[in-house]
Amino acid sequence: MARAWRQSKNRIVKNIFCFGCLFILPLFVLAVVVYSKSKNAETPSVTDEVSSQNIIESTQKSFYLIVLIFSDPTKSATRKAIRETWLSTSHQNMKHMFVVGSKGLAEDVLNNVLKENSSHHDMLILDSVNESYISLTTKVKKGFQWLHSNYHFSFLLKCDDDSFVRISPLLEELKKQPQNYLYWGFFKGGSSVFQKGKWKESEWFLCDTYLPYALGGGYILSSDLVEFIAKNGPLLQQYKSEDVSVGVWLSPLKIHRVHDVRFDTEFKSRGCYNEYLITHKQSANDMRVKHDSLLKTGKLCPSELRVRYSYNYNWTVLPSKCCKDFNPDLP
Template sequence: MANEISSQTVVGLTQKSFYLIVLIMSDPTKSATRKAIRETWLSVSHQKVKHLFVIGSKGLAEDVLNDVLKENTAHHDMLILDSVSESYSSLTVKVLAGFQWLHLNYQFNFLLKCDDDSFVRTVPLLEELQKKPQSHLYWGFFKGGSSVFQKGKWKESEWFLCDTYLPYALGGGYILSSDLVEFIAKSGPLLQQYKSEDVSVGVWLSPLKIRRVHDVRFDTEFKSRGCYNDYLITHKQSANEMREKHDNLIKTGKLCPSELRVRYSYNYNWTVLPSKCCKNFDPDLP
């Protein structure tokens, strides 16, 4: 197998070094989505950046797995974890396994974890990242005081910590410095895993003395807040919407033909308890 295919077969290979590693959580069947990402925001290549689409292959139908292997042979940009199955309930396992594999096989300064429906502007993101603390960094759009899901596919049967979730950066896209990835990777066997991977990461990092940076330019909630030219990451984007944004940037240098607000945003208030952190919606924020 190629050196980016199996978490079981790559350990011990020569490490490579990048400033930013992008792990894109993707479904095995979404080859068209990955094609759109490669042709849009990933086409703005940078020698300091390495991307990998992360896929779980455990239990995959043979034809689906063969398609994934052929795709990786063509592009060499897929991390196929043969110990991880693909389902919502295994997403936290998948993210943790991706962190552990990355820690063992690459040297890097930062990790961006995002989803395959996120549009990322890598050049301004890198520019901003160089201004941020270069260690102990947890950067994204934070949520606090959210009710714990008690039913449905998001039900957290193992949750007992408190009545609400702890503060966490939303999973449409967040950045961790390499020391925090190392902490999570090495602590993996002892970490409690919850249904929501972004909630899990927030819990795992909660006792640490780190730099949590809330940024409204991360439009990474369950639904996009609209379109603003300042956005660094925009979540919940279709392949067509990614192509439109990419074309806008090429033609005009701007993400949006016209800026649009769908929902209000907020600055996280770190001076109060999580239940009061995110109440002050500001019409002046993107």
């Protein structure tokens, strides 16, 4: 009798305990979720941070051209010069963003970047990217992926913060180009693969020269090609040079590769010609001089100057022979 009573008591206690678990466990999980959300609200992440204004635009408006200017977090003076020169005039259906990496930044540098963005609302801050040369390809790919996920656009201009861009004539010329599958810039091919130094490509195995690619001082991609890179990012082999990498990623595709001598985007400027749409390797002072010249005379250059010869890319021959015909008549 006593044993039966003890067994019955144990069953009652066990049932009460199980019922309590079923009731309390969901409450515990809910409490953890609510706490986690409250903690995130208290300490917002800087992951791929943009201003709320940019987020609103991304859901409400499409752009014909988005300009991603890849910049160093410490170069606020350079960004100021760009805003005051070639970005000083607004253009309908165009938007720009400065892309910086914030992983491992000193607290004061990061705070300055966040303050700058709160004032200008034009920065994309990638917290998963270190700001270094070896991370540049990752930075470009993640910038493309973020852009594809957050904006509707027709074309992307990728350029550096030492490039000067004539936006108005660039937009006019862009409308004359193929509106799909476009890869537009100053192309290079047949260059020997770097075997040493900071440009050493230890992962390169494709051939003994680089594949054709548009130089990274400035090139334009249509949105369908940005989408291709963004969606296939995990499978794409990355190389030290971001422009080389983009050329390789797009190499098997049937697209419009347009070589244009008006893109002065090599490692060193070829000089100054009024026909140039983009000019690379420009200091903040160079930008102000060119901007003032455009305002006063309508011409990019106070006086035209040649430093290096240019060429038309020969698409009918192998890359090793593509770029040998230097022409003194080209800008």
